[in-house]
Amino acid sequence: xxxxxxxxxxxxxxxxxxxxxxxxxxxxxxxxxxxxxxxxxxxxxxxxxxxxxxxxxxxxxxxxxxxxxxxxxxxxxxxxxxxxxxxxxxxxxxxxxxxxxxxxxxxxxxxxxxxxxxxxxxxxxxxxxxxxxxxxxxxxxxxxxxxxxxxxxxxxxxxxxxxxxxxxxxxxxxxxxxxxxxxxxxxxxxxxxxxxxxxxxxxxxxxxxxxxxxxxxxxxxxxxxxxxxxxxxxxxxxxxxxxxxxxxxxxxxxxxxxxx
Amino acid sequence: xxxxxxxxxxxxxxxxxxxxxxxxxxxxxxxxxxxxxxxxxxxxxxxxxxxxxxxxxxxxxxxxxxxxxxxxxxxxxxxxxxxxxxxxxxxxxxxxxxxxxxxxxxxxxxxxxxxxxxxxxxxxxxxxxxxxxxxxxxxxxxxxxxxxxxxxxxxxxxxxxxxxxxxxxxxxxxxxxxxxxxxxxxxxxxxxxxxxxxxxxxxxxxxxxxxxxxxxxxxxxxxxxxxxxxxxxxxxxxxxxxxxxxxxxxxxxxxxxxxxxxxxxxxxxxxxxxxxxxxxxxxxx
Ligand SMILES: Nc1ncnc2c1ncn2[C@@H]1O[C@H](COP(=O)(O)OP(=O)(O)OP(=O)(O)O)[C@@H](O)[C@H]1O
Ligand SMILES: [Mg+2]
Numbered sequence: 001x002x003x004x005x006x007x008x009x010x011x012x013x014x015x016x017x018x019x020x021x022x023x024x025x026x027x028x029x030x031x032x033x034x035x036x037x038x039x040x041x042x043x044x045x046x047x048x049x050x051x052x053x054x055x056x057x058x059x060x061x062x063x064x065x066x067x068x069x070x071x072x073x074x075x076x077x078x079x080x081x082x083x084x085x086x087x088x089x090x091x092x093x094x095x096x097x098x099x100x101x102x103x104x105x106x107x108x109x110x111x112x113x114x115x116x117x118x119x120x121x122x123x124x125x126x127x128x129x130x131x132x133x134x135x136x137x138x139x140x141x142x143x144x145x146x147x148x149x150x151x152x153x154x155x156x157x158x159x160x161x162x163x164x165x166x167x168x169x170x171x172x173x174x175x176x177x178x179x180x181x182x183x184x185x186x187x188x189x190x191x192x193x194x195x196x197x198x199x200x201x202x203x204x205x206x207x208x209x210x211x212x213x214x215x216x217x218x219x220x221x222x223x224x225x226x227x228x229x230x231x232x233x234x235x236x237x238x239x240x241x242x243x244x245x246x247x248x249x250x251x252x253x254x255x256x257x258x259x260x
Numbered sequence: 261x262x263x264x265x266x267x268x269x270x271x272x273x274x275x276x277x278x279x280x281x282x283x284x285x286x287x288x289x290x291x292x293x294x295x296x297x298x299x300x301x302x303x304x305x306x307x308x309x310x311x312x313x314x315x316x317x318x319x320x321x322x323x324x325x326x327x328x329x330x331x332x333x334x335x336x337x338x339x340x341x342x343x344x345x346x347x348x349x350x351x352x353x354x355x356x357x358x359x360x361x362x363x364x365x366x367x368x369x370x371x372x373x374x375x376x377x378x379x380x381x382x383x384x385x386x387x388x389x390x391x392x393x394x395x396x397x398x399x400x401x402x403x404x405x406x407x408x409x410x411x412x413x414x415x416x417x418x419x420x421x422x423x424x425x426x427x428x429x430x431x432x433x434x435x436x437x438x439x440x441x442x443x444x445x446x447x448x449x450x451x452x453x454x455x456x457x458x459x460x461x462x463x464x465x466x467x468x469x470x471x472x473x474x475x476x477x478x479x480x481x482x483x484x485x486x487x488x489x490x491x492x493x494x495x496x497x498x499x500x501x502x503x504x505x506x507x508x509x510x511x512x513x514x515x516x517x518x519x520x521x522x523x524x525x526x527x528x529x530x531x532x533x534x535x536x537x538x539x540x541x542x543x544x545x
Contacts, residue, residue, distance in 0.1 A: 103429045105430060
């Protein structure tokens with residue numbers, strides 16, 4: 001029980017009054033949230049409430065979005081993620097991301113897609129790459145389907161397979177924190193189950209945030225849940241609390257399907 | 261509701277219209293090619309590819325003359341232009357497409373548009389000012405620089421639009437696995453845009469290969485082979501478009517024939533480059 005408590009108190013990621021601006025309008029506003037180490041945190045909320053926007057702020061993905069600006073603080077292990085002296089590449093090595101839509105590199109084979117994060121930074125050890133490729137594809141529940149055609153293009157896979165390929169690619173670089181934006185929304189029930197199992201296995205070592213529209217999924221896989229509504233963080237607590245006895249009325253209405 | 265048959269009919273009508281238009285466009289092209297070939301064919305010989313032109317007297321005395329120095333000169337000048345313009349053009353295209361917020365972006369865009377709209381003669385003058393004047397001699401190098409000014413803005417524009425066609429999400433995916441920005445561009449975006457890039461190089465090359473105006477004050481022209489090997493680069497050299505012009509306006513009938521033959525070679529080079537590139541693109545896919 002004590003270890004559990006200590007574990008819980010270790011904060012990996014932290015935001016303070018974080019606002020993401022799209023021009024003059026905020027996508028999310030004044031979010032202060034703690035993400036606990038080696039736990040799964042679910043982000044839930046109706047479409048357009050800012051889940052993706054907030055998630056992207058955590059690994060500086062907004063750097064590339066034209067007109068987007070982040071104010072407030074975001075910290076990883078107490079270090080300012082937006083420190084101007086800090087190379088965002090270092091942050092993104094630690095904080096991996098799986099996007100809402102599959103994004104295979106179009107000219108690369110399945111194999112090269114998976115190991116891109118290693119190969120393109122100069123790792124040439126064939127044996128290591130082979131191992132990483134197989135392990136990542138197995139974790140992403142794609143290995144059996146593609147093991148005989150690793151050389152064919154990533155774009156030749158089906159939409160759901162491409163999504164699992166994107167997951168494998170994110171896993172291959174072994175991030176310490178993994179941001180997953182609706183990773184299973186395009187997957188069949190079987191692959192979804194497999195990814196949920198994977199999340200359970202990964203959290204031994206990895207801190208995970210998962211955005212999902214599936215309430216059952218949130219309650220199955222997560223330890224903590226944050227409920228967003230129109231750019232605000234309405235409630236954040238242990239998942240069991242959120243799903244059984246939320247403090248906010250809007251949280252309860254959303255979870256019980258009364259809106260959204 | 262219209263019947264299926266009338267819809268088929270309309271489909272066929274549109275198709276017929278498209279085919280007709282294609283033919284109308286292709287006819288002048290074939291006429292030009294056929295005319296050039298008919299006029300110049302008899303002048304294509306071993307001598308044409310192995311002998312230099314020399315003075316007009318040579319042709320009139322029936323001595324063997326040819327355009328080997330022109331063909332090699334064109335290859336040298338075009339090659340220099342390609343070597344200079346591709347890295348700079350692609351670099352500029354990358355800047356235009358990938359770094360829209362960089363301070364240099366609008367500056368480069370204005371420069372590129374200016375260069376693009378500048379008459380070819382002025383590009384020759386620019387190269388004359390930058391290369392011929394300081395080095396004190398007309399040269400293949402300066403011709404290459406002048407043609408690079410022709411190719412550069414075309415390549416930059418083509419690169420920009422080819423890169424813009426690659427979805428933004430691919431870049432984000434690359435960054436998300438911890439790759440630096442330049443690595444993402446080099447290893448994922450540029451390969452994905454390869455077809456567009458090669459097409460851009462080709463259009464630029466085809467444009468430059470036919471230009472005579474920028475070469476007037478730069479590579480200048482030469483009736484003979486350069487004496488030394490480095491003369492191809494540092495001395496005046498002959499090029500097909502300029503030679504074509506000077507042969508055509510010359511008063512000698514034999515030279516007119518050589519001019520037509522030169523036109524055949526020039527057309528073949530341009531057509532061949534398109535065909536080769538198509539195969540390269542198809543092979544890689
Ligand atoms: N690039 C952008 N430029 C301007 N506004 C944006 C941009 N991206 C998102 N927004 C706006 O920010 C708000 C939050 O969008 P976001 O994508 O974060 O929602 P979401 O919670 O992830 O929704 P979903 O569940 O549908 O994925 C929306 O109102 C959206 O229109
Ligand atoms: Mg979203």
